[in-house]
Amino acid sequence: MSELNRTVPRVGMVGGGQLARMTHQAGIALGADFSVLAASPSDSAALVCGDVRLGDDRGLEDLLAFGKSCDVLTFDHEHVPEPVLRRLEEEGVVLRPGRDALRFAQDKLRMRVRAGELGAPCPRWRPVSEPGHVEAFAEEAGWPVVLKAARGGYDGKGVWVVGTAAEARTVVERAAAEEVPLLVEEKVDFSRELAVQVARSPYGQVAAYPVVETVQRDGICHEVVAPAPGLDPDTAVQAQELAIELAHALGVVGMLAVELFATADGVVVNELAMRPHNSGHWTIEGARTSQFENHLRAVLDLPLGSPEAAAPVTVMANLLGGEDPDVYGRYVHVMAKDPGLKVHFYGKQVRPGRKIGHVTVLGDDPEELLARARDAAAYLKGDPQ
Amino acid sequence: MSELNRTVPRVGMVGGGQLARMTHQAGIALGADFSVLAASPSDSAALVCGDVRLGDDRGLEDLLAFGKSCDVLTFDHEHVPEPVLRRLEEEGVVLRPGRDALRFAQDKLRMRVRAGELGAPCPRWRPVSEPGHVEAFAEEAGWPVVLKAARGGYDGKGVWVVGTAAEARTVVERAAAEEVPLLVEEKVDFSRELAVQVARSPYGQVAAYPVVETVQRDGICHEVVAPAPGLDPDTAVQAQELAIELAHALGVVGMLAVELFATADGVVVNELAMRPHNSGHWTIEGARTSQFENHLRAVLDLPLGSPEAAAPVTVMANLLGGEDPDVYGRYVHVMAKDPGLKVHFYGKQVRPGRKIGHVTVLGDDPEELLARARDAAAYLKGDPQ
Numbered sequence: 001m002s003e004l005n006r007t008v009p010r011v012g013m014v015g016g017g018q019l020a021r022m023t024h025q026a027g028i029a030l031g032a033d034f035s036v037l038a039a040s041p042s043d044s045a046a047l048v049c050g051d052v053r054l055g056d057d058r059g060l061e062d063l064l065a066f067g068k069s070c071d072v073l074t075f076d077h078e079h080v081p082e083p084v085l086r087r088l089e090e091e092g093v094v095l096r097p098g099r100d101a102l103r104f105a106q107d108k109l110r111m112r113v114r115a116g117e118l119g120a121p122c123p124r125w126r127p128v129s130e131p132g133h134v135e136a137f138a139e140e141a142g143w144p145v146v147l148k149a150a151r152g153g154y155d156g157k158g159v160w161v162v163g164t165a166a167e168a169r170t171v172v173e174r175a176a177a178e179e180v181p182l183l184v185e186e187k188v189d190f191s192r193e194l195a196v197q198v199a200r201s202p203y204g205q206v207a208a209y210p211v212v213e214t215v216q217r218d219g220i221c222h223e224v225v226a227p228a229p230g231l232d233p234d235t236a237v238q239a240q241e242l243a244i245e246l247a248h249a250l251g252v253v254g255m256l257a258v259e260l261f262a263t264a265d266g267v268v269v270n271e272l273a274m275r276p277h278n279s280g281h282w283t284i285e286g287a288r289t290s291q292f293e294n295h296l297r298a299v300l301d302l303p304l305g306s307p308e309a310a311a312p313v314t315v316m317a318n319l320l321g322g323e324d325p326d327v328y329g330r331y332v333h334v335m336a337k338d339p340g341l342k343v344h345f346y347g348k349q350v351r352p353g354r355k356i357g358h359v360t361v362l363g364d365d366p367e368e369l370l371a372r373a374r375d376a377a378a379y380l381k382g383d384p385q
Numbered sequence: 386m387s388e389l390n391r392t393v394p395r396v397g398m399v400g401g402g403q404l405a406r407m408t409h410q411a412g413i414a415l416g417a418d419f420s421v422l423a424a425s426p427s428d429s430a431a432l433v434c435g436d437v438r439l440g441d442d443r444g445l446e447d448l449l450a451f452g453k454s455c456d457v458l459t460f461d462h463e464h465v466p467e468p469v470l471r472r473l474e475e476e477g478v479v480l481r482p483g484r485d486a487l488r489f490a491q492d493k494l495r496m497r498v499r500a501g502e503l504g505a506p507c508p509r510w511r512p513v514s515e516p517g518h519v520e521a522f523a524e525e526a527g528w529p530v531v532l533k534a535a536r537g538g539y540d541g542k543g544v545w546v547v548g549t550a551a552e553a554r555t556v557v558e559r560a561a562a563e564e565v566p567l568l569v570e571e572k573v574d575f576s577r578e579l580a581v582q583v584a585r586s587p588y589g590q591v592a593a594y595p596v597v598e599t600v601q602r603d604g605i606c607h608e609v610v611a612p613a614p615g616l617d618p619d620t621a622v623q624a625q626e627l628a629i630e631l632a633h634a635l636g637v638v639g640m641l642a643v644e645l646f647a648t649a650d651g652v653v654v655n656e657l658a659m660r661p662h663n664s665g666h667w668t669i670e671g672a673r674t675s676q677f678e679n680h681l682r683a684v685l686d687l688p689l690g691s692p693e694a695a696a697p698v699t700v701m702a703n704l705l706g707g708e709d710p711d712v713y714g715r716y717v718h719v720m721a722k723d724p725g726l727k728v729h730f731y732g733k734q735v736r737p738g739r740k741i742g743h744v745t746v747l748g749d750d751p752e753e754l755l756a757r758a759r760d761a762a763a764y765l766k767g768d769p770q
Binding site for chain 2: 007008025028029046048052207285288303308311326328329336344347357
């Protein structure tokens with residue numbers, strides 16, 4: 001409990017990235033005390049949070065001290081090793097989501113096994129420990145195939161599309177040298193990518209957000225359109241029910257994002273994340289309750305807020321760094337051109353290709369909103385179209 | 386300029402109340418650096434801001450040190466004495482709004498004189514330095530009359546409605562003893578109270594928000610309905626034009642709130658405030674750009690964001706403290722009952738009658754939304770209806 005107000009719990013978020021930054025922003029309205037464990041004072045969340053602890057956000061010692069000073073811990077990333085999570089729980093630290101849930105977000109092999117047991121539609125896949133496994137799999141599934149690091153990947157890192165046995169061998173040997181477990185998946189023939197988010201509280205309440213379309217480039221989410229244009233209502237409900245089922249079955253507390261491939265035969269599960277997710281940044285303005293607020297409400301075991309859309313269509317575009325670091329200097333042009341546009345900047349040092357913010361626009365016409373969001377993102381990157 | 390990113394300016398806000406708290410929240414998305422000068426670490430904004438300086442938020446020494454470390458200062462309150470503001474400007478500190486504008490918000494006598502010169506519709510009024518002035522004024526305007534402290538009042542403090550010469554004498558003598566200058570105003574026969582807000586940038590750009598209805602009790606704003614139900618469009622435009630004219634004429638930079646009486650003969654100016662204002666809290670969810678973001682954009686001389694409404698109707702109700710300090714413990718009931726409701730808690734110690742937060746609901750029907758907001762506010766106060 002807080003020293004200042006004994007009736008209010010303290011939430012600690014592990015990791016100081018932009019997800020923690022935007023969770024802090026949502027937490028201000030809730031009035032719960034919010035702390036962040038960040039690796040550096042220049043981390044995105046550390047720049048704006050009222051209570052910042054500096055330390056190793058993956059190591060037992062700092063996490064234990066942090067956990068003991070908070071009522072509940074939650075996570076900005078999936079990188080805390082499982083043995084550390086185990087020790088934290090043994091020491092009485094409340095983790096939400098807990099270790100039992102997180103291991104499915106941390107390990108794609110475990111996730112695929114469990115999703116299969118639950119009957120969730122998944123790509124064909126196989127664990128890989130030697131190059132021959134890939135070739136054998138590709139004989140069935142056809143080249144190219146997708147190799148994935150079971151742990152540690154994000155934003156396209158740890159994913160390789162390989163078209164030949166030789167290419168596969170290079171990846172498998174490098175992974176073996178680094179002791180990274182691999183799996184191979186069929187390259188799904190999808191028409192587009194979708195994502196669906198649900199919040200789940202310890203009480204078991206769930207709130208499912210509208211299904212969105214995500215546009216990925218180089219493994220990075222570039223754009224989100226909410227709701228997914230032209231999605232047939234049955235498929236939307238199927239996707240939401242799938243996410244709800246996974247949230248219950250995996251024991252998720254907080255936000256669960258399920259990234260999906262839309263195929264001729266329905267949706268197929270691509271990835272899971274148990275935290276606020278890039279595919280849900282649109283909810284800050286575009287839903288009655290943002291993913292960040294519902295993550296906190298779930299973590300605090302409060303009743304969840306309405307995930308209902310606040311406008312017919314919301315479009316989010318990520319803002320990637322360009323060559324010129326002066327993003328702020330370009331605000332004047334973007335804001336003057338489009339007063340209805342909302343800019344979110346994460347305070348991160350600009351590097352080419354790095355996610356440094358996002359923009360959001362609300363309205364009626366997906367194409368018009370996409371054009372506005374792309375225009376702003378291109379301008380802010382220093383690359384007007 | 387920030388030490389971390391030399392291209393981003395640092396805004397300093399003087400005063401650590403809920404207005405600074407919510408301005409910080411808006412500033413996170415803009416990515417400008419934001420600091421607050423607070424009197425105590427338990428001040429509303431000091432609990433959540435990333436950069437808190439503790440000091441006397443009305444005294445020259447601390448304000449000067451604060452100002453020298455920021456690119457621009459703005460204000461959570463109007464209580465910095467004019468001689469201090471003058472010295473800050475002489476020392477090169479950039480104040481937005483500046484001293485020339487602020488003196489009209491700080492001194493109701495000056496405001497009335499200047500508003501009169503500008504032809505703005507005002508109540509009849511007169512300066513008061515002895516009891517006889519009130520009696521003479523009341524002979525023309527009729528009893529009761531309204532006595533106001535020219536400086537230092539807020540939330541009904543410093544305002545007295547007096548019905549007799551004897552009552553007036555008591556107020557005037559007490560004010561004289563405390564060296565508080567007074568004015569007397571006619572008690573305006575109004576049908577309801579309205580408010581209109583505009584943002585104005587140093588560049589001279591203005592953005593006018595929809596005119597809202599405010600419901601005051603005991604001098605405290607209780608509820609706001611945006612836009613004001615049934616307001617005829619001509620009156621709405623008249624009110625917006627009046628606010629724009631005042632913003633330009635007084636040289637306001639940032640938000641200007643104009644509180645108005647609606648009378649049979651049109652609107653009459655009641656009070657002015659040159660900062661984010663309680664009558665604009667609805668804009669956080671209810672407008673494309675909140676008053677807090679537009680205040681910052683104006684202070685940073687960025688193009689202003691759209692003040693357009695995000696829903697047909699938005700209702701805000703203030704949350705006042707009751708006898709039981711455990712507001713957080715009552716969240717579960719309010720959130721379970723109304724998942725579409727948005728709670729804003731300021732982190733302030735609960736005292737009976739103190740403004741400790743607000744709730745916002747969006748929809749179509751003002752009466753339904755008012756009922757929901759009142760219900761939540763009553764419940765959170767610990768006084769279910």
